[in-house]
Structure formats: C-alpha cells, structure tokens
Amino acid sequence: MPDPTLPSVRVEPLPYETRLEARPLSQVDLVVIHCTELPDMAMARRFGEEVLYPASGTGNCGHFYIDRDGSVHRYVAVERVAHHTRGYNPRSVGIELVNRGRYPDWLAASHQTMDEPYTGAQIAALETLLRHLQATLPTLRYIAGHEDLDTTEVDATDDPGQRVRRKRDPGPLFPWPTVLQAVALERLGA
Numbered sequence: 001m002p003d004p005t006l007p008s009v010r011v012e013p014l015p016y017e018t019r020l021e022a023r024p025l026s027q028v029d030l031v032v033i034h035c036t037e038l039p040d041m042a043m044a045r046r047f048g049e050e051v052l053y054p055a056s057g058t059g060n061c062g063h064f065y066i067d068r069d070g071s072v073h074r075y076v077a078v079e080r081v082a083h084h085t086r087g088y089n090p091r092s093v094g095i096e097l098v099n100r101g102r103y104p105d106w107l108a109a110s111h112q113t114m115d116e117p118y119t120g121a122q123i124a125a126l127e128t129l130l131r132h133l134q135a136t137l138p139t140l141r142y143i144a145g146h147e148d149l150d151t152t153e154v155d156a157t158d159d160p161g162q163r164v165r166r167k168r169d170p171g172p173l174f175p176w177p178t179v180l181q182a183v184a185l186e187r188l189g190a
Helices: 041-049 120-136 176-182
Strands: 009-011 030-035 064-066 072-074 092-097 142-145 153-155 163-165
Touching: 030 120, 041 064, 064 120, 092 120, 120 176, 142 176
Parallel strands: 009 072, 030 092, 030 142, 064 092
Antiparallel strands: 064 072, 153 163
C-alpha cells in the first residue's frame, strides 16, 4: 500500500546544493512558509540558481517549491541548510509557494498589496508535504511564515520617507487556519 504521507516530488537539485552546509535531521524543528514573490516557477528557479555568496558559491533558496498546479519541486535536500530565513536556516525547512506577491516592486510603499490567492492545488500539496515532513522528521514541531520571523523594516524604494516590511510572505491571503487544522504543528511568531 502506498504511503499517503509521501507526496510526488520532482527532485531538481540546485547546481550548488552540495556546497550547502550538511546538518543532522535531528536539529530540524521548524518549517518556514514563503511565497516566491515572482510570476512563475521558471523565474523562481533562476533566482534560486543565482550565486549571492561568492565565498561558498551558494545563493538564497528554499528546500521545496510548490507551483500553482500543486507540483512539488525539491531544490535542496532536507539534510542541507538552505538560505531562506535569516537566523533560522540551520533549524528549518523552507517551503516556497509560487505567488507573485508584490512583484516587481517588492519594497515600493505604493505596491504593498498582495492580492493573488493561493490555489487549492498548492494548499493540498503543501498539506501533504507537511504531513510527510512530520512523519520523517521526528523533531519537527513548529511552523511559521517568513513574515513572522523577519520583521525588518526598510526605506521604501519609491519614498525613502516611508518604511515597509522587507518580508511579507506568505502574506494576508495564506490560509493559516486551514493549514494549521491539517497538521499538528505549532505556529511561531504570529
């Protein structure tokens, strides 16, 4: 009988995956939910492949990406530390949902509305992935949105007199009650 907690995952390692720090799975106790704030999966992949840290030859990325059609892509193995949330990477798994968010004016004060809803297929795939992670990572206890953990404000790009949140994902349309009801994880930072 197939394992109902095992989602169909397309394994597509980033070119620098093996340069990311290895970690014991016992230190993973948190899942961080993100949205890509990009128009599509192809652009999310390009951003993930960008080397932003020349010393290590790595960049910013999540472990898993879920497209609007519910397809799940693994860019980084859970045994590696991905760069997705400052201060929380060694203990967390990053899951990115494809959603345009505030694209392309992420930090413009006049463009802070996040109005694209997540698809039912994305949320169903997320719930399946979370249940799988709970089944395979016995220390996993917490879940948070990127916005819960990074509350940094920066000058707005269109009006330096205003401040905006650097991170707002997964944003106001993410269905927290539905997801929290589907999994036994405690939300941090909300």
